[in-house]
Amino acid sequence: MRPPRRPIHTVSAWVRRQPPKVKAFLAVVSGMAALALLRIVVHDHDNLFVAAEAVHSIGICVLIYKLMKEKTCAGLSLKSQELTAIFLAVRLYCSFVMEYDIHTLLDSATLGTTLWVIYMIRFRLKSSYMEDKDNFAIYYVVGPCALLALVIHPSTSHHFVNRIFWAFCVYLEAVSVLPQLRVMQNTKIVEPFTAHYVFALGVARFLSCAHWVLQVLDTRGHLLVALGYGLWPSMVLISEIVQTFILADFCYYYIKSVVGGQLVLRLPSGVV
Template sequence: MGKKRGSEMNILFGWLMKLSIKVKIFLGTLVVLCALVALGFTIKDHEYFFIVAEAVHLAGTIVLLYKLFTKKTCSGLSLKTQEITALYLSGRLICGMLLRNVVGIYMYIMLDLVFLLSTLLTIWKIRFKLKSSYIKELDTVRVPFMVVSCAILAIIIHPRSSDFSFTNTLWAFCVYLEAISVFPQLRFMQNAKMVETFTGYYVFSLGISRFLALAQWIIQVR
């Protein structure tokens, strides 16, 4: 029985490996969307997603800083992912300041502030202290296109409530930007054709964190 299951898994894995990159991306996106919709209809309390997402994000941040300060290299890291992260965290802080009367908002503000400071530290290390190990040629994603696309989507699709519309739109923009912020890092690794150990751990934590953040968003707006 165990051998049969193992054989079936090997066949499935082999089939997936033979697919083109575009098909893999499509299937992965489809699976993620289906999982998000399922979670949105089965789990009511979105706070669980927030807690786990932030914990995973914190773990990834610790791994990233450990690499920068102990290994003294930023090889394999995308500066553009860090810049996008700083942008959406700044936007969320602005939203937090505009929604000071919301219960529990200060916890969000403090966490975002911690992550923003660590992200700015990472950007500083990559741009100045570890500049020689940063491979700019592999960081090829066009950030302005991503930012503008998220802004347009946020204007079209954002939560409707009695709150100031700008705040809802800005929050939606941050959510959309957060969801795709890992893409430059993935493209960087694809161009490099290799994944370093610590970078792999960091990207894995980002992926899990972004997935849970999207799940929380779906539960909130549905």
């Protein structure tokens, strides 16, 4: 006699059978419900941005633990780490010249650990680096982000170059995870520590997106005016939403795998 199926398995099976439009609708509804919950639970919504950076740092710590314990960097994308280091370095520079605060300290810590991960992959654990799987051409994202930053950037009173840098790091952050997703797409099997790290990125992206959306709602749209005029305020929100949706599908399969008690995450075709 077959054991009864868990509710989570029944729901996930039903979701898998739905057409793409229904899945997208369910994702939007779930995101709106999570936003509503955060708006009720978290009183100071600025803390969500701090929480996002803290979760990102935790994800990096998971990578450090993986590299130190297992002595392998298999399944990790060096290119994603390099893109992360680039946008963090640019954002850190912007923080120093524009708004020195707690975000500067968090970015400094995250940049330091990211550089250590890059060093380990590039030198100490190079033999286990899956270079053939990490085949995403980063100029496909760096170039367009730079061009977009030249066209659409803040209209504040800061120096023109600093405003370009600010926009560039916002756009690059939104797509920095793409090489890591390509590695997972090529391998189809994601070991636990890498899955934990990417899930942490997904949570961090959602918290950051929630911070901006709720801040706009709290200020009744005045925050958009404070960010400047033109397309820039809208691009900030779009970048946050893009970051969240890029990782949404992976996070779904991660949660499904954890609930099902699977240590190794196996991704079906077309997930990332």
